[in-house]
Amino acid sequence: MKHLAVNITAAFFLGLLASIAWAADVANSQEISTKTINSQENSSRVGTAKDWGLTDSEWARYIQLMHGVNGHWYPHLTPPAVLGLNAASVEDRQHFAEIAAHQEHDKIERELAFNQAFYRAMRQLYPNEPMIRDFDKTPFNPQQTSK
Numbered sequence: 352m353k354h355l356a357v358n359i360t361a362a363f364f365l366g367l368l369a370s371i372a373w374a375a376d377v378a379n380s381q382e383i384s385t386k387t388i389n390s391q392e393n394s395s396r397v398g399t400a401k402d403w404g405l406t407d408s409e410w411a412r413y414i415q416l417m418h419g420v421n422g423h424w425y426p427h428l429t430p431p432a433v434l435g436l437n438a439a440s441v442e443d444r445q446h447f448a449e450i451a452a453h454q455e456h457d458k459i460e461r462e463l464a465f466n467q468a469f470y471r472a473m474r475q476l477y478p479n480e481p482m483i484r485d486f487d488k489t490p491f492n493p494q495q496t497s498k
Contacts (some may be wrong), residue, residue: 403431405450413434423438
């Protein structure tokens with residue numbers, strides 16, 4: 352469970368750093384305007400307040416933030432993450448961090464459960480085949496003979 356928490360935290364911050372790095376590459380205001388408009392269109396497709404565990408007022412704040420520079424800087428972050436990054440108080444930041452942590456935990460739990468079901472299905476459907484076959488290194492080593 353401790354490794355899961357570390358992986359969740361690392362994944363969140365890697366995503367955040369990738370978004371920040373991407374934003375730093377934008378050079379001119381026309382490109383900024385275009386990306387902001389596109390992120391505004393995308394923000395209407397990310398779900399609803401209920402989907403993200405937010406109140407209606409929190410959701411309205413998220414939409415407002417995404418219509419500004421946050422739509423450019425953080426187009427791929429979740430609504431709780433955007434709200435947490437723009438929190439006005441330590442308490443609000445903690446509130447949104449907890450929402451994001453619960454959601455990420457639940458998401459990873461579902462992904463791991465599906466991954467286990469997938470591997471069970473592979474073993475059942477293809478019991479005599481290795482899941483990962485040996486790699487033929489011959490093309491990379493001409494002196495080695497093929498099996």
